[in-house]
Amino acid sequence: MKRLFTLFLIVMFGYHAVSQSVVVSFTGENVNKEYVQIDSVVIMNLSEDWSIKLNYPDTMFDLMTVGITELENTPTNFQLSQNIPNPFNGNTNFTLQTSEREYVSIEIRDVLGRLIVDYNNVLNAGVHSFDLQLNIPQMYFVTAKTNNQTSTIKMVNTQQTGFTPSIHYRSQESYVETKQATQKSGDVKTFSVRDTMLYVVYYQGIYTTVTQRQAANEDFVYTFDTDLYVDQSPQNRTVLLEEFTGTNCGYCPDGHRRADSLVNVHPGVIYNVNIHAGSFAAKYKTNIGTLLNSKFYVTGYPTGMVSREVVNDGGNYKYAISRGGWGYVAQQLFVKPSYVNVAAKATIDTVTRK
Known part of the structure; x- marks a missing residue:
C-alpha cells in the first residue's frame, strides 16, 4: 500500500490558540482503495479572491479571518x-x-x-x-x-x-x-465561514476539482487511476492506414500485401484497417464504410487514407491515394513529433463482435 498523504487547511477564526478552526483534508486513493501520494493541492477562495498552492510534504496552511490580531x-x-x-x-x-x-x-x-x-x-x-x-x-x-x-x-x-x-x-x-x-502570519489570507472555495488536487499530471461553500470540517477523498498506460515522454506520431478494398477487386490483394508489409516493417508505428466499401464489396458493406467512402470521395479500389492527411497527387488534393504512395506518405509522418500522447483500452467480444 502506498503512503497515505493528507493535506490540512487550518482556518483560524477565533482569538488565541483556544479558537475554533475549520479543517479540510485531502486524501488520494487508487481504484483498489489503496492510498496514493497526492503531489499538490491548489486552494482558491473565490469569495475573497486569493489562492495558494500546497506541495507535499509541507501540507498545512494557517489563515486568520479579517481583523484578527x-x-x-x-x-x-x-x-x-x-x-x-x-x-x-x-x-x-x-x-x-x-x-x-x-x-x-x-x-x-x-x-x-x-x-x-x-x-x-x-x-x-x-x-x-x-x-x-x-x-x-x-x-x-x-x-x-x-x-x-x-x-x-x-x-x-x-x-x-x-x-x-x-x-x-x-x-x-x-x-x-x-x-x-x-499579525500571526505575515501573509494574511482572509476567510469567512461559508466562503466559496475551489480545491484542485494533482496526482502525476492528473487533477480533479471541487467547488463548494466551506462551513465545517470535511475530509475529501479523491480516486485516481494509477494504471497510467499512456507514455508521458515525448513521442513521434503513429500512422493509421485506412484501406478501402473489396472482394471482387483485381488489385486489392496487392493492396493488402503492401499494407501488411508496412505494418510488419514498422510494428507499433503503422497500423492498418480494411474498409469494405463501393461496388466491389457488395456483400460486406457497412453503414460506416459507406459513409467514409462518400465523405472522403473515394472513387477507386484499392486506395487508402494515411492518417487522413490531404495529399497532393499530381496536382489533385485528396485523402484517399493509390497504394504506391502509402509508404512514402507514412514515412513523412512517423518521424514528426506527436501533438499529444493518446492511448485507449478496449474489450471485444468475438462472439457478439461488440
Missing part, C-alpha cells in the same frame, strides 16, 4: 516559535514562550496523529529553547499545552536518520514584555 509577548501570551531550520535533516530546534510559571506538556505527532515523542515539566516565565531529533522524513506537528492554553506549529523532516526520536531542553532566556501588535 494579537499582541506578541503580552503577559497572557503563550506561543511556540517556528523551528529553525525548517525543513530540516533530522535535527532542529524551537522555542516556547511562557508568561508565568506553569506545568507545560509538549507533544510531537505525525500527520496520522500518532505520538512520536513528548516532554513534560514545570517551566518559569520566559523563552525556553529545545533541541529535537526525528528519524522519518515527513511532516510533524508540535503542540505545547498548559491547563488553559495551546500553541501548535508544523515542521518537515526531509531525511531518514538512525536517530531515536528525542526532545531535549536546552536553555531559558529572560522574559521581556512588549506591546507591539503583530
Whole structure:
C-alpha cells in the first residue's frame, strides 16, 4: 500500500490558540482503495479572491479571518516559535514562550496523529529553547499545552536518520514584555465561514476539482487511476492506414500485401484497417464504410487514407491515394513529433463482435 498523504487547511477564526478552526483534508486513493501520494493541492477562495498552492510534504496552511490580531509577548501570551531550520535533516530546534510559571506538556505527532515523542515539566516565565531529533522524513506537528492554553506549529523532516526520536531542553532566556501588535502570519489570507472555495488536487499530471461553500470540517477523498498506460515522454506520431478494398477487386490483394508489409516493417508505428466499401464489396458493406467512402470521395479500389492527411497527387488534393504512395506518405509522418500522447483500452467480444 502506498503512503497515505493528507493535506490540512487550518482556518483560524477565533482569538488565541483556544479558537475554533475549520479543517479540510485531502486524501488520494487508487481504484483498489489503496492510498496514493497526492503531489499538490491548489486552494482558491473565490469569495475573497486569493489562492495558494500546497506541495507535499509541507501540507498545512494557517489563515486568520479579517481583523484578527494579537499582541506578541503580552503577559497572557503563550506561543511556540517556528523551528529553525525548517525543513530540516533530522535535527532542529524551537522555542516556547511562557508568561508565568506553569506545568507545560509538549507533544510531537505525525500527520496520522500518532505520538512520536513528548516532554513534560514545570517551566518559569520566559523563552525556553529545545533541541529535537526525528528519524522519518515527513511532516510533524508540535503542540505545547498548559491547563488553559495551546500553541501548535508544523515542521518537515526531509531525511531518514538512525536517530531515536528525542526532545531535549536546552536553555531559558529572560522574559521581556512588549506591546507591539503583530499579525500571526505575515501573509494574511482572509476567510469567512461559508466562503466559496475551489480545491484542485494533482496526482502525476492528473487533477480533479471541487467547488463548494466551506462551513465545517470535511475530509475529501479523491480516486485516481494509477494504471497510467499512456507514455508521458515525448513521442513521434503513429500512422493509421485506412484501406478501402473489396472482394471482387483485381488489385486489392496487392493492396493488402503492401499494407501488411508496412505494418510488419514498422510494428507499433503503422497500423492498418480494411474498409469494405463501393461496388466491389457488395456483400460486406457497412453503414460506416459507406459513409467514409462518400465523405472522403473515394472513387477507386484499392486506395487508402494515411492518417487522413490531404495529399497532393499530381496536382489533385485528396485523402484517399493509390497504394504506391502509402509508404512514402507514412514515412513523412512517423518521424514528426506527436501533438499529444493518446492511448485507449478496449474489450471485444468475438462472439457478439461488440
